[in-house]
Amino acid sequence: MPGHIPVLKNEVADLLNITGEGIFFDGTVGLAGHSSAILNANSTNYLYGADKDSEAIEFAKKNLEPFYGRFTLFHSDFRNIKNLLPPKVIAKIDGFLFDLGVSSFQLDNPDKGFAYAQDSPLDMRMDKNQSLSAFEVVNHYSHDQLSDIFKRYGELDNPARIVDQIVFHRKTKKIENTGELKTIIRRVAPQQKTMDPLARIFQAIRIEVNGELTGLEDFFDDLFNMMKPGARVVVISFHSLEDRIVKSALKDAREKGIMEILTSKPITAQDNEVKMNPRSRSAKLRAGERRNCLLLAAKVPAGHPKKAKGREVND
Numbered sequence: 640m641p642g643h644i645p646v647l648k649n650e651v652a653d654l655l656n657i658t659g660e661g662i663f664f665d666g667t668v669g670l671a672g673h674s675s676a677i678l679n680a681n682s683t684n685y686l687y688g689a690d691k692d693s694e695a696i697e698f699a700k701k702n703l704e705p706f707y708g709r710f711t712l713f714h715s716d717f718r719n720i721k722n723l724l725p726p727k728v729i730a731k732i733d734g735f736l737f738d739l740g741v742s743s744f745q746l747d748n749p750d751k752g753f754a755y756a757q758d759s760p761l762d763m764r765m766d767k768n769q770s771l772s773a774f775e776v777v778n779h780y781s782h783d784q785l786s787d788i789f790k791r792y793g794e795l796d797n798p799a800r801i802v803d804q805i806v807f808h809r810k811t812k813k814i815e816n817t818g819e820l821k822t823i824i825r826r827v828a829p830q831q832k833t834m835d836p837l838a839r840i841f842q843a844i845r846i847e848v849n850g851e852l853t854g855l856e857d858f859f860d861d862l863f864n865m866m867k868p869g870a871r872v873v874v875i876s877f878h879s880l881e882d883r884i885v886k887s888a889l890k891d892a893r894e895k896g897i898m899e900i901l902t903s904k905p906i907t908a909q910d911n912e913v914k915m916n917p918r919s920r921s922a923k924l925r926a927g928e929r930r931n932c933l934l935l936a937a938k939v940p941a942g943h944p945k946k947a948k949g950r951e952v953n954d
């Protein structure tokens with residue numbers, strides 16, 4: 640059975656109050672590390688889980704066998720939550736978890752083509768049913784399209800030389816695997832200690848292939864509105880682009896008086912966790928709790944400036 644060590648497991652458990660009886664939604668089940676902790680914490684807990692990766696769902700099913708009858712798994716993007724669960728079920732959920740990005744199982748699996756540490760076909764699809772793969776992006780995107788995603792998702796200021804090299808190479812032969820792409824990039828972008836350009840390019844292609852940031856802010860916006868008062872949401876992100884979206888969605892919802900932010904600063908892994916699981920180094924956890932808007936509306940008189948702004952009711 641492939642492995643993945645769940646990050647910030649204790650922090651997630653505390654923030655989602657998993658020892659109390661509850662219904663939970665894990666939007667990124669992966670190999671069910673967090674999901675099994677949720678189901679293990681209280682014998683009456685129920686879990687809905689989703690993952691885009693059908694293989695992950697199969698492994699999760701096996702890992703959750705001891706909790707048979709207390710979970711439902713969906714092979715789906717969590718952004719489809721409204722098609723997976725009726726609003727009245729969403730409104731009963733006590734805790735939502737999103738542990739974004741890819742799992743160790745995906746990164747370490749050469750067939751999936753996520754990592755440049757091993758040579759594998761350019762793929763990077765979490766969901767094998769979709770047609771867009773890393774091969775398409777690298778071989779068929781125009782010079783401008785590649786520059787754009789390397790700037791936006793790889794946060795490279797000037798990717799022109801890298802894009803030139805890719806475009807030059809693919810004129811004579813399609814770039815088919817991660818090893819070839821790595822060699823091409825390395826010719827013009829030598830290794831750097833922090834945020835190596837190679838890592839940035841691979842990150843950018845992965846985000847593009849899986850549409851990882853598309854509609855994410857709107858999704859959270861929508862979700863916060865559907866949550867019941869007191870329900871909590873925990874989001875773990877692994878790069879600044881994702882974290883910025885989560886931070887902004889929570890901040891907007893706080894300003895509208897919908898959510899309370901439970902993490903004034905993102906929670907990061909302690910040294911001992913990083914030592915045991917180096918992938919936890921870049922994890923940032925943010926959490927929020929749905930506020931009781933009816934109660935707030937009753938407290939604040941109509942026409943009061945605090946009501947119009949909707950944020951000071953927090954104090």
Ligand SMILES: C[S@@+](CC[C@H](N)C(=O)[O-])C[C@H]1O[C@@H](n2cnc3c(N)ncnc32)[C@H](O)[C@@H]1O
Binds near residue numbers: 646
């Ligand atoms: C970091 S792993 C989660 C690991 C999991 N928490 C565990 O403990 O095993 C991220 C998982 O989320 C899935 N994923 C990423 N974005 C997704 C999305 N938008 N919808 C559904 N699943 C997604 C990936 O396929 C991957 O399996």
